[in-house]
Amino acid sequence: MRVACFTPLPPCPSGIADYSAALIEPLSRLCQLQVFPRDGRFDPAAFDLALYQIGNNPYHAGAYQQALETPGVVVLHEANLHHLIAEITIRRGDWDGYLREVEHDGGAAALEFAQSVRRLEVGPDYDGVPMLGRLMQSARGVIAHSDFVLAAARAAGFQGPTARIPHGAWVGAGAPMPDRIGFRRKLGIDESTPLIGIFGHLKPYKRIAESLRAFRRLVRLNGRVRLILVGEPHQELRLDSMIRSLDLSAAVRLVGRTEIEDFTGYLSACDIVLNLRYPTVGETSGTLLRAMSLGKAVLVSDVGAFSEFPDQACLKVPVGAGEEDILFEYLQLLVERPDLEAALGRQAQAWVERDCGWSSAAAHYHSFLRSVAEGTEWTQPARVSEMAVVETVAVDPGYIRGWAGAAPAGQSYVETHITRLSKTLELIPKGTAEDRILEMGAYMQITPALRQKLGYGEVRGCYYGPAGRVEHKEAVSADGERFCCAIDLFDAEKDVFPYEDGYFSAVLCCELIEHLPSDPMHMMSEINRVLKDDGYLLITTPNIGSLRAISAILQGYHPGFFPAYLRPPEDGVYTDARHNREYTPKEIHTLLSDAGFRVERLETGPFLAEPKPELLWVEDMLHRFRMPADLRGDGIYILGQKTGPVGQRYPAWLYS
Numbered sequence: 001m002r003v004a005c006f007t008p009l010p011p012c013p014s015g016i017a018d019y020s021a022a023l024i025e026p027l028s029r030l031c032q033l034q035v036f037p038r039d040g041r042f043d044p045a046a047f048d049l050a051l052y053q054i055g056n057n058p059y060h061a062g063a064y065q066q067a068l069e070t071p072g073v074v075v076l077h078e079a080n081l082h083h084l085i086a087e088i089t090i091r092r093g094d095w096d097g098y099l100r101e102v103e104h105d106g107g108a109a110a111l112e113f114a115q116s117v118r119r120l121e122v123g124p125d126y127d128g129v130p131m132l133g134r135l136m137q138s139a140r141g142v143i144a145h146s147d148f149v150l151a152a153a154r155a156a157g158f159q160g161p162t163a164r165i166p167h168g169a170w171v172g173a174g175a176p177m178p179d180r181i182g183f184r185r186k187l188g189i190d191e192s193t194p195l196i197g198i199f200g201h202l203k204p205y206k207r208i209a210e211s212l213r214a215f216r217r218l219v220r221l222n223g224r225v226r227l228i229l230v231g232e233p234h235q236e237l238r239l240d241s242m243i244r245s246l247d248l249s250a251a252v253r254l255v256g257r258t259e260i261e262d263f264t265g266y267l268s269a270c271d272i273v274l275n276l277r278y279p280t281v282g283e284t285s286g287t288l289l290r291a292m293s294l295g296k297a298v299l300v301s302d303v304g305a306f307s308e309f310p311d312q313a314c315l316k317v318p319v320g321a322g323e324e325d326i327l328f329e330y331l332q333l334l335v336e337r338p339d340l341e342a343a344l345g346r347q348a349q350a351w352v353e354r355d356c357g358w359s360s361a362a363a364h365y366h367s368f369l370r371s372v373a374e375g376t377e378w379t380q381p382a383r384v385s386e387m388a389v390v391e392t393v394a395v396d397p398g399y400i401r402g403w404a405g406a407a408p409a410g411q412s413y414v415e416t417h418i419t420r421l422s423k424t425l426e427l428i429p430k431g432t433a434e435d436r437i438l439e440m441g442a443y444m445q446i447t448p449a450l451r452q453k454l455g456y457g458e459v460r461g462c463y464y465g466p467a468g469r470v471e472h473k474e475a476v477s478a479d480g481e482r483f484c485c486a487i488d489l490f491d492a493e494k495d496v497f498p499y500e501d502g503y504f505s506a507v508l509c510c511e512l513i514e515h516l517p518s519d520p521m522h523m524m525s526e527i528n529r530v531l532k533d534d535g536y537l538l539i540t541t542p543n544i545g546s547l548r549a550i551s552a553i554l555q556g557y558h559p560g561f562f563p564a565y566l567r568p569p570e571d572g573v574y575t576d577a578r579h580n581r582e583y584t585p586k587e588i589h590t591l592l593s594d595a596g597f598r599v600e601r602l603e604t605g606p607f608l609a610e611p612k613p614e615l616l617w618v619e620d621m622l623h624r625f626r627m628p629a630d631l632r633g634d635g636i637y638i639l640g641q642k643t644g645p646v647g648q649r650y651p652a653w654l655y656s
Contacts, residue, residue, distance in 0.1 A: 001031040001370055002046065004072075006063035007053035009037040015200075015286045016055045016077055018260070022168055026362035029647055031369070038062055044070045049373045051365075054135070056080055056281065058087040068134065073141040073372055079152030080130040080281035090124075105133045105156075127279065132156035141372040143365070146305030149282040161378055163368040168361040169289040169352035172590035173653040176261070178268035178294075181625060187253065187269060189226055191625045194335045196227045197270035199263065199287045203234045207276035207301065207323070209242065214328040216246050218335065225251065225335055230266045232257040267291055271341055271626070272334050273298045276327075278319040280304035289356060292348035295628070297334055297341045299327070313348040346630065359593055359647050390536075390600060390639070395425040395446075395453045402477040403448055414445055419606040420540065420635055421446050424510055427601065427639050429536050431456035435505035438462060438530070440492065441512040444475050448483035456505070465489025468498070492516070492523040502532040510540045514562075514579040521654065524595035525646045537597055537640045543604050545584035547615040547632045554618075561607075561634075585631040587653070588638050594648040597640030604633030 005027075007020040020035075027033055036042060044050065050072030052063045064084060067074055089098035095118050103111035106129040117124050136142070136158035144150045145167045153162065170176060181191060189195060196215065202208060208229070215227050227248075233239055233256065243252050255266060267273065273291040275298055277283075282305045291298050292313065300306040302316035309316075315330050317323060334341040364381060371378035400421050404414035414421065425446055431437060435456050439447055442461030450459045461473075467490040474484045488498050493516055507527050513520055527537055542561040543549070549559035562579040583591070589599050622629040 001366075001373060002048045003027075003031050003033050003051055003369060004042060004044075004047040004049075005033055005035045005051045005053070006066050007035065007037065008059040008063075009035070012037075012059050014055065014057065014059050016053055017059070019077075019168065019286055020053050022170070022358050023362060023365070026359045026647060027365055030362060030366040036062075036066075042066065042070070049073060049140075049369055051075065051369065053077070054081070054084075055283075056083045058084065058091075060084055061088050064088070064135065068138050071138045071140050073143060073369060074135060074139040075143045076132075076149050076153055077145070078281040078283040079132070079149045080126070081135065082124065082126045082129055082131045085131040086124055086126075101131060101134065102129055105129050105131050130156065130281070141368065143368065144282075145284040146282055146308050148305045148308065152282060161368070161372055163364065163378060164380060165361055165364045165368070166356045167284040167286065167289050168358040169293040169356035171293045171349075171353045171357050172593055173584075173587045174590060174651065175293060176264045178261075178265040180268040180627075183262075183265040183269035187226075187228065187266075194222070194225045194272070194338075195270045196225065196272045196274065196331065197266060198227070198229050198231075198274045199267060199291070200231045200285070201234065202229055202231045202237060202239065204237050205277050205279060207274075207278060207319075208237060208239070210324050210327060211274050211276065212242060212246055212248065212252070214324050214331060215252070216248055217328045218331050219248065219251050221332065222335060223251075227252045228255050228266060228270070229253070230255040230258060230263060264290060264294075267296065268294050270296060271338070272296065272331065275299065275306075276301045276317060277306075278303055280306070289352060292352045293356075295345040295349040297344040298348060299330055310347075310351055313344075313351040315344070342626070353589070353599075357593060360598070363644055391430045392426060392428065393430050393454050395422065395449050397422045399449060399453065400425075400446060402479055402481075403445060403475060403483075405478060416608055416610065417445075419609050420511075423605055423635075423637055424508070424538065424540055425449055425454070427603075427637055428454055428508065428538055429506060429639075430454055431505060433457040436460065436503060437506045437508070438499070438504045439508045439510070441510060442485070442487055444473060444483075444485070447485055448475065448477070448481070450508075451483070452481070459485055460499075460504075461485050461487040462492075462497075463487050463489055464491060467491065467495045492526070493519045494522065497526040497530050499530040501529055502535075503530050504535060505532060506536040506538070507531055508538050510538070512541075513539060514541050514582050515577045517580045520581075520591070521595070521646075521649055521651070524591065525649065528596045528642060528646050531642045533642060535642045536600075537592065537642070539588060539592070539636070539638050539640075541588065541636050542579070542582050542607060543585060543632070543634055543636045544582035545586075545632065546604065546634050547618045548613065548634055550622075550632075551613065551615055551618050583636065585636050585638070588636050590651070590653065592638060592640040594646070594651045596642060596644045596646050598643045599638060599640050601637075601639040602631070603637045604631045605635055605637060606633065607635035 008014050008017040010017050010021055050070050052067040053075045054060050055077045085101050099114050102114040110129050113125055116122050133156050136156040141161045142153045143163045143165055150162050273296045275285055275288040278301050280303050284305050298314045300314050302318045317327050368378050397418050404411040431454050436458040437450050437456040438460045440462050450456050469489040471487040476482050552559045560582050619629055
């Protein structure tokens with residue numbers, strides 16, 4: 001599909017410019033996308049559809065006018081365009097045009113008011129006349145981040161197809177990884193000082209005066225708390241004098257406007273982020289999504305689109321009477337209970353990782369754009385909370401031990417890895433007689449259970465070896481149960497897997513990816529291909545970010561589970577392979593996302609049934625420095641469901 005996209009781009013000082021820049025890369029992988037950041041030569045016949053990113057500021061004037069000339073899909077970032085229309089008309093001396101637009105949108109009463117505006121008797125009625133009507137009458141489809149804005153589009157007369165697509169968030173291994181402690185040192189505070197932040201263009205409607213008054217009450221109870229304001233000051237808000245008048249000069253720092261790298265760094269340094277605003281026209285804050293993706297406890301105003309955020313992901317402050325009191329109570333609670341503050345941040349981060357990734361947003365964009373272009377009905381994708389729970393089956397470890405004698409590695413290996421093997425079977429979705437499952441690197445330890453206990457009709461194995469060769473293996477359990485399985489040999493990093501597209505319902509890749517020396521995304525691409533739509537992939541692998549690994553680094557040892565080189569065997573035949581690259585849970589999550597999978601379950605846990613060192617001191621250190629202490633088990637267990645084709649064949653975080 002050929003799509004023309006009209007939008008401002010960085011370095012334009014617009015949050016929508018940043019939004020578009022983040023969306024363009026994953027969307028370009030799904031369609032032929034040509035971006036028009038400013039006025040340029042545009043031939044509508046060369047495209048299947050036009051996409052317009054529209055906001056309420058002059059940077060969108062070209063996109064707005066083109067949207068009227070060539071109707072397409074409008075991304076409505078807010079439910080009011082009055083400032084934009086005033087820029088196009090009044091600021092260009094076209095008062096007649098302004099009056100026409102006001103009358104078109106608001107009728108005779110609005111026109112009468114606008115005529116008094118022209119006589120300079122009053123200012124424009126920015127709040128009362130949203131100026132959406134003209135655009136909504138011409139649009140072929142509307143995308144918004146919230147039901148609030150979609151309702152405004154309907155109220156303005158739009159009757160066509162709509163899509164609610166969450167604002168994207170910067171998540172995964174490719175997301176910024178700012179130095180929290182480094183930026184705290186830059187601010188002159190240590191790791192234990194409670195730090196609150198307000199970010200973005202520092203306008204009055206962001207409830208900054210109310211926030212400073214609530215913060216003053218907090219300082220009187222806890223003199224260690226600090227607050228930073230990061231962003232460009234607004235001429236209507238004299239922050240310096242306000243801070244002095246509240247006697248907060250020692251506790252509040254006005255950082256000012258920064259480049260995005262420092263902006264994100266200061267976000268990371270904070271414990272609590274205030275993202276309040278009233279009045280609102282339904283805008284969704286990119287800064288808010290950045291803060292949530294960094295795991296920050298955030299407070300939002302309980303109005304407009306912000307009311308639609310999940311209650312477990314943020315605290316909502318009602319606007320009006322009692323606002324300052326509630327704001328103070330929330331801040332005091334989070335400062336006095338850092339465990340609650342950290343839990344709120346974790347829940348925010350988990351939500352954006354599930355629902356707000358840029359790849360997910362791009363996939364929804366693509367499917368909606370195609371439905372509009374083809375004139376077909378579009379179904380809103382189910383939210384994660386609405387999805388069915390994956391049905392699994394618990395397998396008794398004794399059953400696994402019963403097959404140990406048949407496995408090449410023998411009884412000792414099975415006993416050492418019994419916790420991992422049991423956990424693996426616990427995570428595999430239950431199958432039916434019509435389902436096929438592939439176990440990569442099959443050792444015949446859990447392979448029989450895939451049919452006998454989990455119910456898969458066809459169980460296939462594969463292993464490293466010369467492509468095209470098939471080994472037929474038969475095993476007998478201690479109880480006399482027989483199991484036969486075909487094992488296909490090939491190189492998972494180089495060869496095309498010997499299976500048809502969409503052949504399997506599930507694929508297991510257990511203790512394999514860490515051994516690959518050169519091209520893991522080839523394997524991931526082939527797994528995606530041979531899985532049916534909505535099929536499952538389970539990966540297990542050692543965790544290079546575990547408590548054990550952190551302890552090893554700090555004590556001068558290598559963090560890897562198996563980094564040692566192998567001594568040449570006497571017969572020249574290697575029976576094992578060292579680990580070439582071990583992964584963190586965040587990396588494995590991103591790997592699946594890049595390969596076209598939605599992560600359904602991500603855990604870490606025991607890996608080997610061996611005595612474990614006492615590592616509470618590592619946990620204490622992580623808590624002290626406000627570093628993530630979850631997902632620190634020795635082994636990574638992740639289940640993903642195929643949602644589409646591979647997103648990135650060579651992701652930048654993994655390939656040089």
